[in-house]
Amino acid sequence: MDETAATPEPDGGETAIPQPNVLVGVTPGQSEVVLREATLLADRLGAALVCAHVDASRYITDVLPDGSVLSVPLDPDLGDAESPQFDPELAEHVRDVVGREPAPAGRERQLIFRALVGDPALALAQLGETAQSTYFVVGTRRSGLRAGMKEFFGGSVAVHLAHRQIRPVLVVPTAPVRQSDHPLPWEPGPDAPA
Structure with a gap:
């Protein structure tokens, strides 16, 4: 792995995002399957893997000449303007998961981190446009009432x-449901008489 490209850095950092690249949204506690699939896709394409984390509790206040940004928390009592930083623990977790996948023969993986702020979909879309990403990779939400309401x-x-x-x-899919566990209304269920 190219360690210079793997160093966590703020969005707009010195490491240019190469072409082609696959952009994956990463969050703490996210199912590892999302990152594994993104790694496999990047490997198949011979692409760099750009791991972006979006802090939705902050918003951008200023874009600096070098492309980096300053952000503040949505709650003004929580802090001052600062550049977003990629969480070192999340970066270490990402390196661990990516490192468990066998690397393609004769090629070193390029792993790049970006810390973003604001609305996750808008921030990822903007980075994807700027980086001219080949694909986005995201996971589904966890099931449950709270997640369902938030998604609604x-x-x-x-x-x-x-x-x-x-x-x-x-x-x-991060928590796939087998169709046999939840048949459609017109299909016989597992308890149906044969």
């Missing part, structure tokens, strides 16, 4: 990306 009112990042920009979006 805010919409999912995957849906927003699929409808509001031009790049293909690979949505990785």
Whole structure:
């Protein structure tokens, strides 16, 4: 792995994002399957893997001449303006997951980190446009009432990306449900008489 490209850095950092690249949204506690699938896709394409984390609790206040940004928390009592930083623990977790996948023969993986702020779908779409990403990779939300309500009112990042920009979006199921566990109303269920 190219360590200079793997150093966590703020969005707009010195490491240029090469072509082609696959952009994956990463969050703490996210299912590892999303990152594994993004890694495999980047490997198949011979592309760099750009791992972006979006802090939705902050918003941009200023864009500096070098392209970096200053942001403040939505709650003004929580802090001052600062450049977003990629969480070192999340970066270490990403390196660990990516490192478990066998690297393609004769090629070193390029792993780049970007810390973003604001609405996740808009921030990812903007980075994808700037970096001219080949694909977006995002995971589905966890199931449950809270996640369902949040998705109902805010919409999912995957849906927003699929409808509001031009790049293909690979949505990785993080908690797949086998069809046999939940048959359609007209299909016989597992308890149906034979």
